[in-house]
Amino acid sequence: MFIYDSVLKKKVEFIPIKENEVKIYVCGPTVYDDAHLGHARSAIAFDLLRRVFIAMDYRVTFVKNFTDIDDKIINKMKESGQSLEELTSFYIKRYKDEMQALHVSDADIEPKATETVSEIVTFIEEMVKKEVAYVTSDSVYFDTSKDKQYLSLSHRLIDDEASLARVSQNDEKKDQKDFALWKFTKADEPSYKASFGEGRPGWHIECSAMIEKHLATSGAYQIDIHAGGADLLFPHHENEAAQTRCKSGQELAKYWMHNGFVTISGEKMSKSLSNSFFLKDALALYDGEVLRFYLLSTHYRANFNFSEEDLLLSKKRLDKIYRLKKRVFDASVGEISATFKANILEALSDDLNISKALAVLDEMIANANEILDKNPKDKSLKISTKANLLWLESVLGIGLHNPYMYFQIGVSETEKNEITQLIEQRNNAKKEKDFAKADAIRSLLEEKHIQLMDTVNGTQWEKVN
RNA sequence: GGCGAUAUGGCCAAGCGGUAAGGCACGAGCCUGCAAAGCUCCGAUCCCCGGUUCAAAUCCGGGUGUCGCCUCCA
Secondary structure, three states: OEEEEOOOOEEEEOOOOOOOEEEEEEOOOEOOOOOEHHHHHHHHHHHHHHHHHHHOOOEEEEEEOEEOOOHHHHHHHHHHOOOHHHHHHHHHHHHHHHHHHOOOOOOOEOOEHHHOHHHHHHHHHHHHHOOOEEEOOOEEEEOHHHOOOOOOOOOOOOOOHHHHHOOOOOOOOOOOOOEEEEEEOOOOOOOEOOOOOOEEEOHHHHHHHHHHHHOOOOOOEEEEEEEEEHHHHHHHHHHHHHHHHHHHOOEEEEEEEEEOOEEEOOEEOOOOOOOOOEHHHHHHHOOHHHHHHHHHOOOOOOOEEEOHHHHHHHHHHHHHHHHHHHHOOOOOOOOOOHHHHHHHHHHHOEOOOHHHHHHHHHHHHHHHHHHHHHOOOOHHHHHHHHHHHHHHHHHHOOOOOOHHHHOOOOOOHHHHHHHHHHHHHHHHHHHOOOHHHHHHHHHHHHHOOEEEEEEOOEEEEEEOO
């Protein structure tokens, strides 16, 4: 397995801390608002990573957190009048439902910040004791000057005035680069008791504490892979790494992976630009699997420019998978082709080269179709093709629909009955060589976006866009 | 202002020094009553300029364009 390490900025061979095991931590969402396409892309990218490791027989422990205490959440509580619990449980549930629609597997552990407070407090206490953190009137800060390797992750120089001018000034901070580990709270805000004063955790500390609680090994590195969106590299991951390094003497992660952004009309979606395409809206328009396949089809590190046109084109490629699946649907389950499996894994183990993997798949599809055109009843081919498809679908997280149902998404039962009747009428017309009538029926269905296909197994239909 | 990424046929997109995968669209053909589906065939010298090399889309230098990070962000 080769992965691109975004700290080393090159592709490296993945060598696990412990043989055949891999521990992955992915930064999850802050649950104060709906998830958008960017969250989906990140989740899908690292869901693929996890599935590939599993397909390669690694024992995977996959952790994704929920940040459920934060300034933005508190602001939203004040706006909406909801309690922390009401607000965060609503968005957590929605996030999980949306991930399910996208076939993103649940993480093995899904810790919440609010469930990790005691570990966070202990973590900070130790840092204060080691004098890598200090207490001011409003917060406990991490002292970045104590970490000689600070900024080694993001390779950044932030001593220049222009950079610092963008950060709000605070005279109690020893250095403007220092960041809050704990914020002392006002009376009407959610807070937790701590020896250094009642308050709530800062954003960065929770991930360090969660990793230590749920995943950390005792060696040089706490986990194998830490992943997240490219915008998290600085300051979030830089700060996480610094805390853990100074507190435990260990490096947080052996490898760092970051996914590229989803842009719309060439611009990154962001809260401040309010150009987010929310998943609840996207999933109302498109099937979750179609959306997954589209977001999956570009390499995870490249930026992804979302367009409805491209999504519908991408669907055509997924359609081809399902059409072949229909052709082999009645076959029994058998052995997959060793060559096919090896070729797919070779592609995916090269830093998740999905384009190459899909090219291998398309070649397999074309080959199988060609043979089935010549001999529609080639039993052994049908068996191996079906096995190939089922295996691949588990690796890519697609193909969970029944292939006949897939082409009927968005068609009501009443409409289905209507279609069946019209097909019957058309077949009768065809028998009587009344092709004008048969074609009229086909045109009628086409107007309703129903495409007919006469096959050796009778007339089939698909819903088309 | 600092730092970084990227630029491949009409569109999406691989490529990681050895002579341009794949998908979609277009066109031609086979199949079909006609279609659809499927299959076959068909298109680029890789932003520009210089350099290294027997050999560069791939490495180096300099431009230009686009995007991003430096502030919440996946």
